[in-house]
Amino acid sequence: MARTQGSHSGITGPRISDAALRLFAQHGYAAVSMRQIAREVGVQAGALYNYTPDKQSLLFRLMESHMTELLASWRDLPRDGGALSQLEAFTRFHIRFHMRRPDAVFIAYMELRNLSPDNFTSIESLRREYETALEMILKQGVSEGVFVVPDTKIATLAVIAMLNGVNTWYRSGGRLSLDEVETTYWEMVRRAMVS
Amino acid sequence: MARTQGSHSGITGPRISDAALRLFAQHGYAAVSMRQIAREVGVQAGALYNYTPDKQSLLFRLMESHMTELLASWRDLPRDGGALSQLEAFTRFHIRFHMRRPDAVFIAYMELRNLSPDNFTSIESLRREYETALEMILKQGVSEGVFVVPDTKIATLAVIAMLNGVNTWYRSGGRLSLDEVETTYWEMVRRAMVS
C-alpha cells in the first residue's frame, strides 16, 4: 500500500477521487480527514494538495462530475414516443444509473449542506435541471391526458424520492436482478401516475 | 444570550437538546462542535457534560427519542377498517408527523452513519419496527385483494422514501396547507398500490 518517494505513478489523481468518494460516502465529508484519504491512496497528506487546492474543492468536484455525468447520460439516451414511454425510460434510466454509482448518489444527496454557498448554488442548479427533465415528461403526459397528477412539481419530487430509495436497500448480489428492480419500481411509478 | 455564572435556570437540559437538534440538522453531527452547541445555549462547553457523558450520547438520545415518539404516536393513533383505510391513516400520519419535526427526521435519516455500532443497531431496530407496521398493512391489503404489490418489502421502502421526500421541499407557509400535502401524497400512494 505505502508508496516509495517519487514513484510518479501518474494515476494518483483518480485514486484520490476514488478514495474520497468512498470515504465521504461511508463516514461523511466532515468526518473524513485529508490524512485518511492520503492513507487510502498511499501518499502523505501534503501530496493531496498537488491535485486539489483544498478539501472543499475535492467534494465539489465529486458532486459536480456526478451531476454532469447524470445529465449527459440522460441527454444521450435514445428515446422516443409519448409521455408514458418517456416516463418508463426515465424510471429505468434513473434506477440503473443510481444503482451503479451508490457512493456518488449518496454524496450528492447527503453532502449538500457541506458545500460552500457558491458551490451549493452551482450543484443545486444542476439538480434542478435534472428534476425539470422529469417534470417536462409529467406535464406532457398530463396534457396528453395519460397521467393523472394533481401537482407536477410535487409528483416530480415524489417520484425521484421514491426511486432514490433504492439505494438504501439494494446491494448487488441480492435476490433481485437490476432488471427486476427496474420493473418493480416502474410498475409502482406507472400506477401512481397513470389514470 | 450569554448567561451569568450559577444562574441555575433548570431548563438547560432541554435547551441543549433543542440546540443540538437544530445544529446537527443544519450542519451535520460531525461538523458541529460542542462549543457551538454551548454558545447557542448560552453556557460554556464544559457545562454540557453535566447533561451528557459525551457528544455521541447526545446524538443517540435525539434519534432514540424521535423514533420512540414516532412508534408511540402510531401505536396510539385510533384507526380501524380494512387495509385501504389503514394505508390512508398511515400515509397521513407519516406526513403529518414528519412535517412537524423536520429537524429530527433529517437527523434520523442522515446521521445513522455517525452512530457507534451499538447505537446504530439500536436505532435500526426501531426503524425496522416502524417499517414493519407499514409492511403488515400492505400484506393485509394483498391478501384482501385490494392492493397490487409485486413485493411488499420493496413497496414498503418505496412508500416511505416517497413520503420522506416531503421534507426536502415543504416549508410551512408555502402555497399548500398540511392537509393538501397529505391528500396529494395519499392520492399517489393509493394509486401506486391499489389495483
Place this chain on the structure above:
DNA sequence: GTCTATAGACAGATAGAC
C-alpha cells in the same frame, strides 16, 4: 451547575528538500 483553564489529540494547509 457553571465557570476557567487546560490536557492531549488531531485538523487543514504550507514550506522546502529531494
Place this chain on the structure above:
DNA sequence: GTCTATCTGTCTATAGAC
C-alpha cells in the same frame, strides 16, 4: 510529484474553583 516537518488552530473531554 512526493516527502518530512511544522504552523496554527480546533476539537473532545476533564479538573478544580466557586
